[in-house]
Amino acid sequence: MRTLRTELDQIFGEIVIRIDSGSGFVDVRSSAIPVATLLRRGGTKAHPDTRIGCRNERDLTLRIGGTEARIAPASAGISRRSYRVDVEIHSVAYRLVPDGPGSSALSRNGRRIGRMWADHDGGAWAEWIHFRRLESNDASLVTEHIEYGDVQPTDATIGYLLAAAYGTGAPARWELLLRGLLSLG
Secondary structure, X not given: OEEEEEEEEOOOXXXXXXXXXXXXXXXXXXXXOOOEEEEEOOOOOOOOOOOOOOOOXXXXXXXXXXXXXXXXXXXXXXXXXXXXXXXXXXXXXXXXXXXXXXXXXXXXXXXXXXXXXXXXXXXXXXXXXOEEEEEEEEOOEXXXXXXXXXXXXXHHHHHHHHHHHHOOOOOOHHHHXXXXXXXXX
């Protein structure tokens, strides 16, 4: 299945996501962020639970802005945390981990920077952590400013790539437990 989606990010503008699940390819690009490509090793049987088709880091190659990065997807077991995906590039650690049935939190070096969503058609979108600041020149005029902290272009690249490749969210705990019990029998 080949997918081409264009998303509009609130900070970085137009983000293009290309997915070819059959050949194991996910690509994210924009004029405002580094290009990222995730490839599944040729000959590796695709697993249907993810768009990239693989959760084994030995069978994956990730390049961000021309630099190879380490990717370590967890095994997707009976906890939401087991659906996490870790990336490390230039000594910076990223983690995408489900925080609800349809969304996942993106963190950089342990600090949450945004929330990601993905749909079943290859689309992904982000809500970056922001701060609201109110300013007042006098009692009758209050101006609201939204600041997006220190979200960097590489943050967006990794968030969109992981959301597109692995989806977001995880089933409820009771459903994960039931799946685990059924797999034993």
